Amino acid sequence: MTTSASSDAIYELSQRFFFEAAHTLEREIETAGSRRIHGHTYEAEVTLSGVPDPASGMLMDLAFLRQEIARVRDMLDHHFLDEVPGLRPATLENLCGFIRRQLEPGLPLLSAVTVERRASGDKCVLRWRPARAG
Ligand SMILES: Nc1nc2c(c(=O)[nH]1)N=C([C@H](O)[C@H](O)COP(=O)(O)OP(=O)(O)OP(=O)(O)O)CN2
Numbered sequence: 001m002t003t004s005a006s007s008d009a010i011y012e013l014s015q016r017f018f019f020e021a022a023h024t025l026e027r028e029i030e031t032a033g034s035r036r037i038h039g040h041t042y043e044a045e046v047t048l049s050g051v052p053d054p055a056s057g058m059l060m061d062l063a064f065l066r067q068e069i070a071r072v073r074d075m076l077d078h079h080f081l082d083e084v085p086g087l088r089p090a091t092l093e094n095l096c097g098f099i100r101r102q103l104e105p106g107l108p109l110l111s112a113v114t115v116e117r118r119a120s121g122d123k124c125v126l127r128w129r130p131a132r133a134g
């Protein structure tokens with residue numbers, strides 16, 4: 001037993017946001033409805049992982065995280081996702097990757113992005129080992 005029982009502890013800090021957006025989708029089943037322009041309410045969550053800074057007690061100030069999220073939310077909310085560069089086809093999987101690419105440069109502790117459509121019970125989670133785990 002050592003006194004550093006929490007030395008391997010990793011903290012996860014998350015922030016959730018919503019956006020409303022339209023898209024079309026080419027798929028092998030239920031093709032007609034998916035090809036028509038239709039909309040969804042999306043709920044996304046971004047997660048940072050690491051060890052809090054001892055002085056601030058934070059992985060990152062949530063206000064800063066909100067600022068970063070607002071930037072990517074503006075790129076998606078009330079947009080036609082087929083026209084968002086780098087996103088097409090606008091699936092949950094590609095939305096997770098898109099949000100990661102937008103946020104990762106400013107958030108080195110970013111470790112997961114979740115995008116879901118609660119109304120239909122659909123959800124995708126993208127996880128990875130953060131560039132700087134703390
Ligand atoms: N692996 C994935 N499969 C599907 C995705 C996806 O993002 N990843 N997305 C869709 C469509 O966006 C589709 O609109 C959802 O299809 P479906 O569940 O069939 O219909 P709705 O939830 O839109 O329900 P309605 O009642 O028709 O509105 C499909 N597959």
Ligand SMILES: [Zn+2]
Binds near residue numbers: 023025038039040
């Ligand atoms: Zn859809």
